[in-house]
Amino acid sequence: MPHTSAEPFPLIAAIDLGSNSFHIVRARTDHGEIRILERMGEKIQLAAGLDESRMLSEESMERGLDCLRRFAQLITGMPRGAVRIVGTNALREARNRSDFIMRAQHVLGHSVEVISGREEARLIYLGVSHSMPDMPGRRLVADIGGGSTEFIIGQRFEIHQRESLQMGCVSYTKRFFADGKITQARYGQAYTAARLELMSIDQSLREKGWQEAVGASGTIRAVALAIQAAGRGKGEVNADGIEWLKRKIIKQGEIDKLEIEGVKPDRRAILPGGLAIMEAIFKALDLQEMHLSEGALREGVLYDMIGRQHHEDVRERTLSALAERYHVDKRQAERVERRALKALEQVAEPWGLTSEAYRELLTWAARVHEIGLDIAHYQYHKHGAYLIEHSDLPGFSRRDQQMLALLVRGHRRNIPRDRFAELGEEEGESLIRLCILLRFAILFHHIRSNQERPAVTLKAGPRSLEVCFPVGWLEQNPLTQADFEQEAQWLERIGYHLSVR
Structure with missing residues (x-):
């Protein structure tokens, strides 16, 4: 799940899973500034455990996990969003990083992000600039x-x-x-x-x-x-x-x-x-x-968290720049975003999508789902997914980019269930449900018009979605009716039943 920009927390913590050392820093927030309460670091030398085939040894992973068990005591009871954990080069390089990440998340009770080298550089500079x-x-x-x-x-x-x-x-x-x-x-x-x-x-x-x-x-x-x-x-x-x-x-x-x-x-x-x-x-x-400089990566992570909490989220600027660069139809993106979020409000509870992180992810996907059109119309969803997955996107972890790319890849035609499954059974299923909501919003605004659209009711089951239009509206709008009939066939391929009435 992507990191959420939740409401401000009085106590925050950052954990840096470095190639040489693991560090934790806890701080209190005070009007946009941080007051460091505690720092702790241990030499793990995770990178020394990488063999020639870029596999982390069990011994090096255990060294790291033993350290994290000690760190876990310092963040016990802290809510999701108040703790951010980032992995750097050793985890970027390790082919079996998912094994370590799953075990680390189990120990810490919070998600672990692996960040790109350039994102690491951005956070380092943020920490330095605030401390000098x-x-x-x-x-x-x-x-x-x-x-x-x-x-x-x-x-x-x-x-x-x-x-x-x-x-x-x-x-x-x-x-x-x-x-x-x-x-x-x-x-x-x-x-x-x-x-x-x-x-x-x-x-x-x-x-x-x-x-x-x-x-x-x-x-x-x-x-x-x-x-x-x-x-x-x-x-x-x-x-x-x-x-x-x-x-x-x-x-x-x-x-x-x-x-x-x-x-x-x-x-x-x-x-x-x-x-x-x-x-x-x-x-x-x-x-x-x-x-x-006394400040570096982990201090930068803390200040980045504060920025997100106070709506100074670098990810917002990143996506705006991306949409501008690839000439996205902003009005259409806004229409799709509003409709997708209204749909999410109706099905969030039954589909387990109540986390703010899912709302953010759906919002991002709606804003940039058409960037591939600037490359070519043919298979533009695939072009867009490639651009998102492989671009330098400040503020986004690798997993954030992977999930966003999957939503863009799946927003039309076939949904690649196997690619979603790579995220894990639970996370993959949640992402498929977000993808279905994005597709619904796009179909609803197929004709790219500002004319008022009808209010619809959505009802979600474990593997179903029912869409209820006002009586007689579909008969008067045969293109929309045909779109949803075709959509039902696409969703049937991934085991979801779509009914429209």
């Missing part, structure tokens, strides 16, 4: 995670560019320092691999330009603390300090023998890969220093 002093110029924000590194250029709260690269402190340490040996050659290989990744974005970032560089991850903080402890900095990361730290870890030669003041033992285990990425970033972007 305001400045007139642009900021470059970098976050080295366990499996990916995000880059954002923005000014105040506006993002100008956001990128996500497949390189992280856990994955690079596993790839280049698997046996724990640190040599000049291996470090050089890790550094070169990071420079090659950066080649795809470094020029565009430099062209944008920035006045301040900010780091927002544990790796960057660990490097800064090591540099400060050695008297080579005042809490920032600097180019000279990186060079000194590189020489130091190569001289010590083995991960197990690393002794670096200011760096915790569990962070030392993944320092070589993270430092190589850090040096590559400094060289590729010609940086001399980088300051630290």
